[in-house]
Amino acid sequence: xxxxxxxxxxxxxxxxxxxxxxxxxxxxxxxxxxxxxxxxxxxxxxxxxxxxxxxxxxxxxxxxxxxxxxxxxxxxxxxxxxxxxxxxxxxxxxxxxxxxxxxxxxxxxxxxxxxxxxxxxxxxxxxxxxxxxxxxxxxxxxxxxxxxxxxxxxxxxxxxxxxxxxxxxxxxxxxxxxxxxxxxxxxxxxxxxxxxxxxxxxxxxxxxxxxxxxxxxxxxxxxxxxxxxxxxxxxxxxxxxxxxxxxxxxxxxxxxxxxxxxxxxxxxxxxxxxxxxxxxxxxxxxxxxxxxxxxxxxxxxxxxxxxxxxxxxxxxxxxxxxxxxxxxxxxxxxxxxxxxxxxxxxxxxxxxxxxxxxxxxxxxxxxxxxxxxxxxxxxxxxxxxxxxxxxxxxxxxxxxxxxxxxxxxxxxxxxxxxxxxxxxxxxxxxxxxxxxxxxxxxxxxxxxxxxxxxxxxxxxxxxxxxxxxxxxxxxxxxxxxxx
Amino acid sequence: xxxxxxxxxxxxxxxxxxxxxxxxxxxxxxxxxxxxxxxxxxxxxxxxxxxxxxxxxxxxxxxxxxxxxxxxxxxxxxxxxxxxxxxxxxxxxxxxxxxxxxxxxxxxxxxxxxxxxxxxxxxxxxxxxxxxxxxxxxxxxxxxxxxxxxxxxxxxxxxxxxxxxxxxxxxxxxxxxxxxxxxxxxxxxxxxxxxxxxxxxxxxxxxxxxxxxxxxxxxxxxxxxxxxxxxxxxxxxxxxxxxxxxxxxxxxxxxxxxxxxxxxxxxxxxxxxxxxxxxxxxxxxxxxxxxxxxxxxxxxxxxxxxxxxxxxxxxxxxxxxxxxxxxxxxxxxxxxxxxxxxxxxxxxxxxxxxxxxxxxxxxxxxxxxxxxxxxxxxxxxxxxxxxxxxxxxxxxxxxxxxxxxxxxxxxxxxxxxxxxxxxxxxxxxxxxxxxxxxxxxxxxxxxxxxxxxxxxxxxxxxxxxxxxxxxxxxxxxxxxxxx
Numbered sequence: 001x002x003x004x005x006x007x008x009x010x011x012x013x014x015x016x017x018x019x020x021x022x023x024x025x026x027x028x029x030x031x032x033x034x035x036x037x038x039x040x041x042x043x044x045x046x047x048x049x050x051x052x053x054x055x056x057x058x059x060x061x062x063x064x065x066x067x068x069x070x071x072x073x074x075x076x077x078x079x080x081x082x083x084x085x086x087x088x089x090x091x092x093x094x095x096x097x098x099x100x101x102x103x104x105x106x107x108x109x110x111x112x113x114x115x116x117x118x119x120x121x122x123x124x125x126x127x128x129x130x131x132x133x134x135x136x137x138x139x140x141x142x143x144x145x146x147x148x149x150x151x152x153x154x155x156x157x158x159x160x161x162x163x164x165x166x167x168x169x170x171x172x173x174x175x176x177x178x179x180x181x182x183x184x185x186x187x188x189x190x191x192x193x194x195x196x197x198x199x200x201x202x203x204x205x206x207x208x209x210x211x212x213x214x215x216x217x218x219x220x221x222x223x224x225x226x227x228x229x230x231x232x233x234x235x236x237x238x239x240x241x242x243x244x245x246x247x248x249x250x251x252x253x254x255x256x257x258x259x260x261x262x263x264x265x266x267x268x269x270x271x272x273x274x275x276x277x278x279x280x281x282x283x284x285x286x287x288x289x290x291x292x293x294x295x296x297x298x299x300x301x302x303x304x305x306x307x308x309x310x311x312x313x314x315x316x317x318x319x320x321x322x323x324x325x326x327x328x329x330x331x332x333x334x335x336x337x338x339x340x341x342x343x344x345x346x347x348x349x350x351x352x353x354x355x356x357x358x359x360x361x362x363x364x365x366x367x368x369x370x371x372x373x374x375x376x377x378x379x380x381x382x383x384x385x386x387x388x389x390x391x392x393x394x395x396x397x398x399x400x401x402x403x404x405x406x407x408x409x410x411x412x413x414x415x416x417x418x419x420x421x422x423x424x425x426x427x428x429x430x431x432x433x434x435x436x437x438x439x440x441x442x443x444x445x446x447x448x449x450x451x452x453x454x455x456x457x458x459x460x461x462x463x464x465x466x467x468x469x470x471x472x473x474x475x476x477x478x479x480x481x482x483x
Numbered sequence: 484x485x486x487x488x489x490x491x492x493x494x495x496x497x498x499x500x501x502x503x504x505x506x507x508x509x510x511x512x513x514x515x516x517x518x519x520x521x522x523x524x525x526x527x528x529x530x531x532x533x534x535x536x537x538x539x540x541x542x543x544x545x546x547x548x549x550x551x552x553x554x555x556x557x558x559x560x561x562x563x564x565x566x567x568x569x570x571x572x573x574x575x576x577x578x579x580x581x582x583x584x585x586x587x588x589x590x591x592x593x594x595x596x597x598x599x600x601x602x603x604x605x606x607x608x609x610x611x612x613x614x615x616x617x618x619x620x621x622x623x624x625x626x627x628x629x630x631x632x633x634x635x636x637x638x639x640x641x642x643x644x645x646x647x648x649x650x651x652x653x654x655x656x657x658x659x660x661x662x663x664x665x666x667x668x669x670x671x672x673x674x675x676x677x678x679x680x681x682x683x684x685x686x687x688x689x690x691x692x693x694x695x696x697x698x699x700x701x702x703x704x705x706x707x708x709x710x711x712x713x714x715x716x717x718x719x720x721x722x723x724x725x726x727x728x729x730x731x732x733x734x735x736x737x738x739x740x741x742x743x744x745x746x747x748x749x750x751x752x753x754x755x756x757x758x759x760x761x762x763x764x765x766x767x768x769x770x771x772x773x774x775x776x777x778x779x780x781x782x783x784x785x786x787x788x789x790x791x792x793x794x795x796x797x798x799x800x801x802x803x804x805x806x807x808x809x810x811x812x813x814x815x816x817x818x819x820x821x822x823x824x825x826x827x828x829x830x831x832x833x834x835x836x837x838x839x840x841x842x843x844x845x846x847x848x849x850x851x852x853x854x855x856x857x858x859x860x861x862x863x864x865x866x867x868x869x870x871x872x873x874x875x876x877x878x879x880x881x882x883x884x885x886x887x888x889x890x891x892x893x894x895x896x897x898x899x900x901x902x903x904x905x906x907x908x909x910x911x912x913x914x915x916x917x918x919x920x921x922x923x924x925x926x927x928x929x930x931x932x933x934x935x936x937x938x939x940x941x942x943x944x945x946x947x948x949x950x951x952x953x954x955x956x957x958x959x960x961x962x963x964x965x966x
Contacts, residue, residue: 114847115734116730116731116734116847117730117734117845117846117847118734118737139738160683161683161687163681163683167680167681168680171658171680172680172681174687174690175654175658184936188932188935188936189932190930190932190933190936191930191933192933194845194908194909194910194928195845195846195878196843196844196845196846196877196878196879196909196910196913197650197651197654197655197843197877197878197879198646198650198655198843198874198877198878198879198910198913198914199843199878199910199912199913199928200643200644200646200694200910200912200913200914200915200916200917201910201911201912201917201921201925201928201929202917202925202929202933202934202937202955202956203691203694203695203937203940203955204644204657204690204693204694205933205936205937205940207657207687207690207691207693208686208690208691208940210687210690211683211686211687212686227741227742228737228738228740228741228742229738230741231739247599247600248599251598251599251600251601254601254711255622255711255712256714256783257711257783258710258711258713258743258781259710259711259742259743260741260742260743298741300739300740300791304787308783360679360680360681360682361679362600362677362678362679363600363678363679364597364599364600391681394679394680394681395678395679395680395681395682396679396680396681425677426677426679427677427679427681427682427683427684428684429682429683429684430679430681430682430683431681431683432683433683434683434684434685438684442684442685445677445682445684446684446685447673447674449671449672449673450673450674450675450685450688451685452671453667453671453673453688453944454685454686454688456943456944457686457688457691457940457943457944459943460939460940460942460943461936461939461940472685472686473685
């Protein structure tokens with residue numbers, strides 16, 4: 001942690017604010033900068049944003065406390081920044097000067113799990129991993145998984161519409177959410193928790209808060225849909241001559257196995273070679289290949305599933321789509337194949353520092369986009385070290401460049417890459433969100449009219465602009481814009 | 484069609500409005516009440532609402548025309564009512580006095596189908612059936628199906644977040660929509676058509692228009708996700724002693740076949756007996772049973788799928804969940820089993836008239852709700868004829884009562900049934916929407932705070948209240964409310 005900047009509220013609230021806060025939350029219900037010590041872990045998140053000490057930190061224990069807090073902040077015009085597990089990579093949970101940071105970590109109760117209906121109700125501060133484990137106990141699985149599972153919280157996952165590895169099969173976080181309880185900026189509680197898949201009663205309000213990065217309200221409780229647990233799984237590593245062949249293999253597997261294709265992770269050769277070197281892995285194939293795919297398929301029975309996957313890959317080889325393939329013969333072997341995909345965990349250690357991109361593109365264009373990126377990087381930074389990999393089945397491509405190999409010109413690199421995203425009509429943020437860091441590039445993926453409509457929604461639900469201000473788009477407190 | 488009521492605009496627009504309309508759309512670009520004849524098919528929809536002649540009818544051929552039209556209507560404060568296939572059952576597409584009705588029927592081009600990526604771009608006026616057929620040509624299937632498929636339009640399906648038979652497996656219409664192009668009340672075009680599954684760039688604006696029943700804008704183009712086509716299908720009809728056993732069978736099938744359980748349609752015995760009588764069907768079972776379920780399961784291979792379904796049902800019988808079962812041995816037999824479920828098509832003919840309900844409930848409560856309904860109906864209308872059936876896997880229950888057998892007391896029947904929905908914390912509209920007809924009951928399923936938030940969104944995107952006014956919730960032109 002670097003030296004934190006001091007709290008610099010434009011107009012600090014007076015004594016009456018603190019009195020009301022104490023009446024509502026108790027003397028121990030909040031920590032105040034200056035008077036108390038606010039641990040610096042609440043001053044920033046995993047994005048590497050410069051830390052900011054909040055005016056106060058509140059760790060509520062109930063929806064009522066959140067509502068009371070927001071009502072008071074609204075009355076005194078104090079900005080509010082909701083915080084989950086602080087694992088975000090775009091800076092959405094970093095305090096703004098003069099704000100009350102609302103950490104949801106004490107609202108961490110799994111309130112209900114119903115194995116038969118596959119529904120789970122949790123408070124927003126429950127970690128993703130706890131949700132996953134409770135789902136397994138109920139004989140189900142939870143549809144979203146990502147690396148930060150042990151720290152990230154379900155409320156943050158909803159607020160950022162988290163993605164990860166399961167999107168191809170289960171969709172984003174949005175598709176796991178059946179209901180939400182949200183507290184609006186003025187303290188109003190919206191109890192949108194009815195457990196029905198079909199419920200066309202006016203606007204589906206909960207959708208507005210999914211992916212809003214805390215700018216429209218604080219999510220306090222979540223009603224989740226669990227998925228049936230697969231009874232068997234096959235894992236294979238497949239070598240292909242190029243991106244178009246990879247897409248053909250994906251289409252072939254989906255046409256054969258439908259929604260049972262659970263993962264289709266693409267790795268370009270530079271990623272593969274680097275991953276093997278860092279992790280000292282034995283090569284799966286005698287020769288190097290332009291692109292490898294890690295494929296998981298669910299099924300009812302190990303043996304027949306293996307046979308079916310082998311048959312499908314055999315056909316793909318005859319069609320010239322696949323050059324070589326390995327099918328895991330055990331869970332142990334599957335794990336070892338997946339090891340190749342785990343290089344990102346080593347990036348911080350090996351790169352100086354890594355410059356990460358999380359973009360998405362029309363699926364058919366990903367190969368051409370990756371080639372265009374590499375050519376542009378080569379031209380400006382010969383000898384740069386960049387890795388291309390991604391979920392691809394859902395359009396998501398990750399690119400990571402070693403900062404040292406581009407002479408620390410991170411911003412120039414961003415400009416080049418996001419410029420190409422704009423040109424290819426892609427998304428500057430596939431799954432990480434906009435937060436603070438991607439605000440300059442949001443207009444690359446959204447028209448001025450779309451941004452105006454977003455601001456209009458923001459003004460409608462948070463007229464004073466107090467909810468997580470300056471995140472996603474700029475706008476001073478009280479700003480409003482109607483398209 | 485009954486005698487239509489005349490157009491009664493509060494303040495009819497002057498000559499300048501018509502001049503601008505002619506400049507934008509051409510003299511043949513619109514029909515004007517009085518001057519031209521507006522066919523009465525545009526005066527109402529399948530809901531049976533009293534017909535209203537619109538001030539004008541426009542059938543635009545392009546998004547530009549929709550945009551120009553809405554800009555002019557906005558300038559002259561003329562309300563706009565979007566119309567799809569007019570098959571809605573809640574009255575959302577019925578003209579309001581003095582409005583311009585915008586029929587999307589000429590925007591009926593399937594612009595692009597990509598078999599490999601499974602994406603389809605269509606104009607809003609394409610029928611659901613045309614979408615389904617184009618998906619099949621591309622070796623895929625479309626995830627939503629409902630009875631009005633030949634007439635209803637995809638724009639209307641999106642605006643009402645249509646449900647139907649495929650929801651258990653594929654979700655509602657919302658989950659088939661990857662992108663939307665929408666024209667706002669002032670003519671602003673929002674081009675939200677980027678074809679990426681992962682796209683976290685600010686608010687997911689398109690979600691706001693799905694299920695908004697045309698009150699926030701006119702949907703002009705839709706980017707759809709297609710699903711992989713199943714290679715084999717098994718159909719069975721299963722008899723169970725009660726509702727709780729039916730839920731157990733559903734859970735068992737889902738745990739065994741995961742997302743491959745494509746349909747789970749429940750029919751109470753009164754529905755079964757009536758359906759057999761109307762359609763002169765042979766009974767599938769020697770005895771009558773309290774509840775039957777029609778179950779479809781997808782798979783890769785007919786023979787092994789049949790075996791697996793048989794094994795699962797065998798276990799269910801041993802567990803006492805299933806009393807008797809028939810598995811279709813051919814496509815012909817599957818069709819004949821499904822015939823039992825098709826009684827709704829005959830209701831208008833046999834009931835006097837049918838009073839229909841489309842509600843949803845927490846899944847575990849559906850059995851108790853149905854029993855409570857029946858008891859309440861029995862008490863007040865002894866000898867009433869009511870049928871209970873539904874998709875159930877997604878919480879959706881349909882109830883239809885013969886109007887004559889309750890002495891025409893439709894409103895009293897609604898009050899009893901929706902009162903019970905409120906008590907069981909269900910939804911007064913599972914899939915049909917609110918429109919005009921269910922407005923009085925919307926507060927049974929939504930809190931005052933939720934309704935205020937909906938109105939705030941409405942005011943933000945349509946400050947003059949011109950888009951389909953009076954649908955979903957009341958509100959005069961220009962009304963606004965902030966929660």
